[in-house]
Amino acid sequence: MTEPVIEIHNLAKSFGGLRATDDVSLTLRRGEIHALIGPNGAGKSTLIHQICGTLMPDSGSIRLLGQDITTLDAAARAQLGLGRTFQISSLAPDFSVLRNVMLAVQGRQRSSFRFFGNVMADRSLTDPAMKALSQVGLETRAAIPASELSHGERRQLEIAIALALGSKALLLDEPMAGMGKDGSRALTDLLDVLRRDTPILLVEHDMDAVFALADRISVLVYGRIVASGSVAEIRENPEVRAAYLGARP
Amino acid sequence: MNRETAFNLVLAAVLLAAPVIAFAANEPFYVALATRIAILALAAAGLNLALGFGGLVSFGHAAFFGIGGYVAGIFASHAMYSEPLPFGLPATDQMPVIWLVAALLCALAALPIGAISLRTTGVYFIMITLAFAQMIYYFAISWPAYGGEDGLSIPVRNSFVGLNTANALHFFLICYAVLMAALALTWRIRDSRFGMALQAARQNEVRLAAVGIRPFRIRLTAFVLSAVLTGLAGALFADLNRFASPSMMSWHMSGELIVLVILGGTGRLFGPVAGAILYVLLEYALGGMTERWQLFLGLILLGVVLFARGGVVGLVAGKARYD
């Protein structure tokens, strides 16, 4: 087995007396979708914040492609190839769809301190951006403002941005939330293709999508990983059934 | 050509034509009034870079305006008596040199002020920039070397190679050229990669960081550039009035600069020009009509905020769009 893309060791974070992340270890390997599930309040968001660099852990370590990124900020992690989408879409609303993606291309090229040259006439920005848009099927919507996109399209745009960033790993925070059935299916198909190039750490509530996509599943309850394994193993795990899937028939 | 570009060209043409005609008609005062408009538009264009494009509501830009003004004043007073400047630097009354020094000093001041202020956001940012400006204001008031609150007279306007700066039209043309250069620069920056990152920082800084661009550096750079332009305006303003004073740094001045930007249209290229034309003409016309002019000025400003969102440019050209 090759070296994991993301490797998290004994991560811990407390707020006051509350242990939001309690000795969490997990890995993301090449070519896989690793789903992270857990009930509300299990600490998924806190964990994602720490992986992305918007929150610093109390202890433990995070490595990306073998490099220790535990103390780096969000922008540095993004530059190293950690792409993410947000639970609630986070875009530049006044910008066109294309500009939103171009921003990521620019971030990848680390070329933000160029003060001259019209970006819209700059093929080195627009071409990769259009390519990422066509990957998610948004190329026809390139010119409209991001604020006018439908909910599902915003999800697609977020993924296009992550792709344009040239991400080595994707962190998707509930990408299916609020999507209709058709949208979910289209997105599932997209992720299925994407995983070949870019492994995905998928935080998701939609169990159908999780079971359809995931190679491995980890279950987070009260900040701890209570189980980790293949789809079948998780389905059968009594502890998981009791703690999390209990409500399901 | 879209409506906004057309309107911008009209503004630029009117601002150039009006004083030329006034000069020909032997009405030098209206040339001075147009010069004032051009200079205030330049100061507001500087602020617009930070406030309009970057969303950084600086309530302390008067500090840079004042620093620029004092540079012009100090150079002029030393050059007048051929005394060397502090640190033994040679004094000169050449505007380009003065502008360079004003720009450098404003950048030097804006760097630490911005670095500290940009740790905060929202109202905190508004207030901490005000605090820095107040510090500089009180320093200027109590600093006896250059006149304190009495200010600093500029006996003879600083000079510019090949032009007679005492001639109202010549001086206007200098200010107009600097304004147009600054607007061209703003335009190029707005459409550049840096401009895209800056405008993204205004809309969504988390998004910007998530694509690997640090908002702090982008904003700090914009803040410094913005301070430099406002400082240049300050140097010209002092030469226009032949006077630099601490009141250039007062919080009222900072407020007025914000008013100019909003009045014209926040984040619009020619917003500051439209704002300065409207504000100066209002002040002039109302001041000539009644001693209660501030009351009516207030009512008009209030009406603009409540009923004419997007300022003058927004009113004429509609909402800003990014292709």
Place this chain on the structure above:
Amino acid sequence: MQTALVIEQLLNGLQFGVMLFLMAAGLTLIFGVMGLINLAHGSFYMIGAFACAAVAAATGSFWLGLAASLAAAAALGAIVEVTVIRRLYDRDHLDQVLATFALILILSEATRWLFGDFPLYLNIPAQLSGAIVLPAGVHYPVYRLAIILVGLLVGLGLYLLIAKTRLGMRIRAGESDREMIGALGVDIRSLYTLVFALGAALAGLAGAMVGALQSVQVGMGEPVLILAFVVIVIGGIGSIKGAFVGALLVGVTDTMGRVLLPPLLAAVIGPAQASGIGAALASMSIYIVMALILAFRPRGLFSAQG
């Protein structure tokens, strides 16, 4: 004698701080509940002082004047809220700054139109005139002690109002989540008007009480407004506790800076230059304190929000 002087100066700092608290409490409440930056808050301070001076001159009673100042500032606050401020809640801070900046111009000139060009006379009530001797040989004006007392009482009252009453519960709900108070079935519009009028009344009270010590004139609210903003930013916007601590910090810093900096500098660089530079530094001291605090705590000492 030296200790007495230090105690007296501390009391002065406390009194100044308490007065700033009255201004800052309203500002911070309005920002916390409605998310509004109100530059025109200083105008209510001015209105309070003018109302008090005018009524006291007409009736001869300071106390009637004080009541009038509360009523006038609250009423004007309510009118301004209903006609102007209400349209600004969903705007960004920029529009709020411009609109309330315009309100300053309007209210200042309107006041001058109404009350004339010259400062008005307002003196402290006879019952509170003169000074008393406190322990340690401190001479202190009764009226200033009364201001401290009123300020502390208002602070206590605000604390009780917000912590213990239904109105306070709604205010707290409004601070944490603006949508939630709608869900609680509260009429948001009248709650906002009420909070705004309350803030205005506190500013008016401060203006009236201080007007008796100072000059009742147009523009008197502006320096205080800037200081009140410094206070709430230091304290953390939206936090009454922060406003209280911030106000005392600013009051004591300013007073002690004025007293201590010039002689301290005189010992270092000689008296000739010290008085000027010391005074300049003293003028800058609170802004330096504010910049330092925000550099290390970008959301103030007790931020109520996030």
Place this chain on the structure above:
Amino acid sequence: MKTSLARTALAISLLMCGTAFAEPVKVGMITTLSGGGAGLGVDARDGFMLALKLSGSKDIEVVTEDDAMKPELAVQIADKMIQSDKVDVLTGIIWSNLAMAVVPNAVGQGKFYISVNAGPSPLAGAKCDKNYFNVAYQNDNFHEAAGNYAQTSGIKKMFILAPNYPAGTDSLNGFKRYYKGELVGEVYTKLGQTDYAAEIAQIRASGADSVFFFLPGGMGIAFMKQYAQSGVDIPVMGPGFSFSQDVLAAIGDAALGAKNTASWSPDLDNPKNKEFVEAFKAEYNRLPSIYAAQAFDTGTLLAAAAAKADVKDADAFRAALAAAEFDSVRGKFKFNTNHHPIQDFYVREVVKNDEGVLTNRIVATSFTDHSDAYAAECKL
């Protein structure tokens, strides 16, 4: 603002015209008519207009505009009046920092400037100008008179304070120029400061025999009120501004008995002054302040000069101004070489007049035929 008063003055002067020159004198009055300092500007404007009305010797046209205490605005208005309204003479500015902004600019364009109040030291000394006349005083004068009074009345220990800005430091330097006793305290306060508890505590602890303070406008009102109820009973004195008619009402009885120095007082015994005070009361229904008196003299001087010389003949008009042949409310009046007054300075005391209104009364003379310390630096 082209005031109705201006029109009245114009109308009256037109009626009385007949002997005069064809060219009217155009006067631009820039003064503070809005905001906290408006009281001073309104008094100056009213005093000036009253003088024109009473003189009625020649057509003098006046345009008035508000400077809102902003130097930049004052410069703009001055440019407009000179270049657009084509005024011959400017006047009216109250504040030194505005005067410093406007005066060099105006005289540089060949216009006359006659100051009704502000008298910053550079304009009396090195930067004096042949076309700049100050009818009021040099800024240090009142303070020098107070220092001289403190010295001659044998006060041993003084506590002095002023705001930390040029006029403040000039003030204390002016005081110290004539007071040679011990200074037990010399304090500079923040400009615009309104709470003086800390300074009053220092005064109490200083053991001074008397306090001299220069706190213009609202600052002085605040200081006096707070001082009165602090229980400190050290007598205070100040320049006339601190106890001028415009602020006395606001200070109230706390001002009673305070000594202050000025070149004019409402009870100054000469016919012109009686006429002025009566006419001012009749016209505006209030007592005139020092600012009104100085502006009245400015107006009278201007009318007298305009009757003697054509303003278009700058040299003749300048000579007419410099001769100062007019009836001053201050009695005798003449210009020094630097075009600043040589005049007497009085010690006044705040009293209540017969109607119970607070006002000033002369109790002593501090200087006779006093000029200023900067005239030697003026190369006129």
